[in-house]
Amino acid sequence: MENMFRVLSHYFIKNRGTITMVQTKLALKNYLTTEQLSKRAVEALIERAIEFKHMPEYLYPQYSEKYVSNLFFENSTRTHLSFEVAQKKLGMNVIQFDPSTSSINKGETLLDTALTLEALGINTLVIRSGEEHYYEELLAEPAFNGSIINGGDGSGHHPSQSLLDVMTIYEEFGHFDGLKITIVGDLAHSRVARSNAEMLSRLGAEVYFSGPIEWYHPDFEVYGHYMPLDEIIDYVDVVMLLRVQLERHENPMALKNEIYHQAYGLTIERANRMKPSAIIMHPAPVNRGVEIADELVTSPQSRIVAQMQNGVFSRMAILEAIINGRG
Numbered sequence: 001m002e003n004m005f006r007v008l009s010h011y012f013i014k015n016r017g018t019i020t021m022v023q024t025k026l027a028l029k030n031y032l033t034t035e036q037l038s039k040r041a042v043e044a045l046i047e048r049a050i051e052f053k054h055m056p057e058y059l060y061p062q063y064s065e066k067y068v069s070n071l072f073f074e075n076s077t078r079t080h081l082s083f084e085v086a087q088k089k090l091g092m093n094v095i096q097f098d099p100s101t102s103s104i105n106k107g108e109t110l111l112d113t114a115l116t117l118e119a120l121g122i123n124t125l126v127i128r129s130g131e132e133h134y135y136e137e138l139l140a141e142p143a144f145n146g147s148i149i150n151g152g153d154g155s156g157h158h159p160s161q162s163l164l165d166v167m168t169i170y171e172e173f174g175h176f177d178g179l180k181i182t183i184v185g186d187l188a189h190s191r192v193a194r195s196n197a198e199m200l201s202r203l204g205a206e207v208y209f210s211g212p213i214e215w216y217h218p219d220f221e222v223y224g225h226y227m228p229l230d231e232i233i234d235y236v237d238v239v240m241l242l243r244v245q246l247e248r249h250e251n252p253m254a255l256k257n258e259i260y261h262q263a264y265g266l267t268i269e270r271a272n273r274m275k276p277s278a279i280i281m282h283p284a285p286v287n288r289g290v291e292i293a294d295e296l297v298t299s300p301q302s303r304i305v306a307q308m309q310n311g312v313f314s315r316m317a318i319l320e321a322i323i324n325g326r327g
């Protein structure tokens with residue numbers, strides 16, 4: 001990590017189309033996509049997240065004058081709750097927002113909801129929406145000056161998931177250069193695949209894509225190539241599985257679960273072919289027996305639980321960068 005400490009003194013952040021030089025600490029107005037972060041900014045966030053993980057809780061900075069709300073219009077366990085734990089560890093005031101009892105149900109738009117929360121003094125919003133690029137409308141409104149952290153937008157982006165994933169990989173290997181990582185499964189519907197492919201390829205990893213070829217999209221070619229899992233399983237350092245997202249499929253999955261598992265999933269047989277040093281990742285929630293064999297979810301090579309733990313610390317780093325950015 002020494003090299004990461006060195007970059008902390010000055011690094012560049014691309015934020016909302018502008019590049020700012022920041023001394024000693026990362027400052028972000030919003031965190032919307034992985035693309036907005038320079039490589040050095042990603043390294044600084046990983047560094048800070050690891051620092052939080054190993055720091056005694058009484059040393060956490062406390063931001064008791066900061067107000068934040070989590071607006072989740074799609075289901076979530078990990079992202080929603082780990083942001084809330086992170087906010088509480090940082091001493092922030094977490095104002096509950098329940099879409100099912102909010103005025104969204106009376107037809108209020110997301111923009112008017114965001115303007116309302118900002119007027120109440122809640123100027124940091126973590127938002128998950130089924131609509132891709134939902135944040136563009138908010139950022140285009142001059143009257144809105146709040147900060148948005150994207151908790152996932154449809155099949156678009158999931159940048160906080162990417163940060164916890166790269167943190168987990170960095171903890172394991174200590175670098176990204178030349179690591180062979182295959183992202184396996186429902187690529188077409190996966191915001192995790194898009195964000196991780198972008199971030200990992202930029203950090204120096206060799207990214208591959210596996211799973212049903214019909215779920216591969218040529219847009220992924222800029223980050224890496226398609227390889228059937230059976231042709232690459234013996235060589236990769238990371239097998240990153242994706243959930244089959246039935247809720248985003250226009251037609252119910254033609255493949256039955258067991259047939260999918262045997263053809264494309266991480267079966268026990270395929271896991272036995274992995275290098276001893278290779279790890280299994282999955283953003284979760286997991287469909288056990290579909291993309292991964294039940295027994296492998298908590299196997300010694302699995303880092304799925306570690307990913308969830310790292311979600312808290314990486315989200316603390318993101319929240320702190322936003323607080324720094326707001327001054």
Ligand code: CP
Nearest residue numbers: 076077078079283284
């Ligand atoms: N990985 C992830 O985003 O999980 P949740 O949908 O539970 O937040």
